[in-house]
Amino acid sequence: MDFPFVKEAVKQLFSKTSCAMYPAVPSEAAPHYRGRIVYHPELCINCGMCERVCSGNAITRSSEKVEEGEKITMTFNLGSCTFCATCADFCSRHAIEFTGDYHMVATKEEDLLVSGSFIKKPPVKKPAPPKPAAPAAAPAAGAAPVKPRDDGKPVNDPSKCVYCTLCAKKCPAGALEVDRAAKTWTLDEDKCVGCGTCAEACPKKCILI
Amino acid sequence: MFKKLIAESMGKSPWLFHINAGSCNGCDIELVSVLTPRYDAERLGFKLAGSPRHADIVVVTGPVTTQSLPRVLRAISQVPEPRCIVTMGSCPQSGNVFKGSYSVAGPLSKYVHVDVDVAGCAPKPQAVIDGLALATKILKEKREAK
Numbered sequence: 190m191d192f193p194f195v196k197e198a199v200k201q202l203f204s205k206t207s208c209a210m211y212p213a214v215p216s217e218a219a220p221h222y223r224g225r226i227v228y229h230p231e232l233c234i235n236c237g238m239c240e241r242v243c244s245g246n247a248i249t250r251s252s253e254k255v256e257e258g259e260k261i262t263m264t265f266n267l268g269s270c271t272f273c274a275t276c277a278d279f280c281s282r283h284a285i286e287f288t289g290d291y292h293m294v295a296t297k298e299e300d301l302l303v304s305g306s307f308i309k310k311p312p313v314k315k316p317a318p319p320k321p322a323a324p325a326a327a328p329a330a331g332a333a334p335v336k337p338r339d340d341g342k343p344v345n346d347p348s349k350c351v352y353c354t355l356c357a358k359k360c361p362a363g364a365l366e367v368d369r370a371a372k373t374w375t376l377d378e379d380k381c382v383g384c385g386t387c388a389e390a391c392p393k394k395c396i397l398i
Numbered sequence: 399m400f401k402k403l404i405a406e407s408m409g410k411s412p413w414l415f416h417i418n419a420g421s422c423n424g425c426d427i428e429l430v431s432v433l434t435p436r437y438d439a440e441r442l443g444f445k446l447a448g449s450p451r452h453a454d455i456v457v458v459t460g461p462v463t464t465q466s467l468p469r470v471l472r473a474i475s476q477v478p479e480p481r482c483i484v485t486m487g488s489c490p491q492s493g494n495v496f497k498g499s500y501s502v503a504g505p506l507s508k509y510v511h512v513d514v515d516v517a518g519c520a521p522k523p524q525a526v527i528d529g530l531a532l533a534t535k536i537l538k539e540k541r542e543a544k
Contacts, residue, residue: 270519
């Protein structure tokens, strides 16, 4: 009589199990696994890009008026999320983080909501600079309605702009320079090709072209 | 005495019934991988049942399409009480990327009471084991309350 697999059978009988033995042995997700969302409201600038790119409509933004300004609340519904991380990719301030926490089990829908809020303060109005020294030909600074230019180059509406720098990042010619700290938006007219990518990318739609 | 023994044994061997309500197959593959020797949910007593009448836990995947809705409800109504309904993945909870489609009737919670939600797209097998363990606990509570 021949027993072909006896050796293999005995070996397997005394070898270590191939089972991961979860939950007795805790298991970590692989690096770069996209699990539970962590939102950093202190970094957020309320540009709304994440909400626009979300394929599952999992992100909602609400605002309410408070004393110091506007209270913005972002809510991420993990029960509606595809974990594609497009929101994190588009976030210019890296306020959305995908962690390796995959234990997303809930008995109520509210348990799957991740939210955070911050208070957006209105921009501090600078006193108007003295005008008389400027030459008469210079356009009046801060003229109330911003009008599109005739030459097809973009123009920025500072009353709406949040200085998220998305337009500068999207500009194929590198003609835009946005300084978030100094709240300046400058256009290099020689470099600008007037393609309109900045106006398209602007989450606040404050660039006119 | 026998009743007590049966109750204890049933708590250790919850049978699953899997309903695909128009899923993309991602969650279905993850659920099957939970039962493979790698994650081996069978060592915890979980077993796929062929008929809803044999099941204790119903696992629903997919955004509940209009075509599948009557079948889903019929299958769930055949599962004897007390039962536990687990939604797997984002689709049955909210519709996920399919929400707003003319052929999606979900979310599932509009039609039946959902006990456990397992989020993820698709959830990791470990997360599914977590969800099933929670479902077993809820099932036990429901049996005791009966």
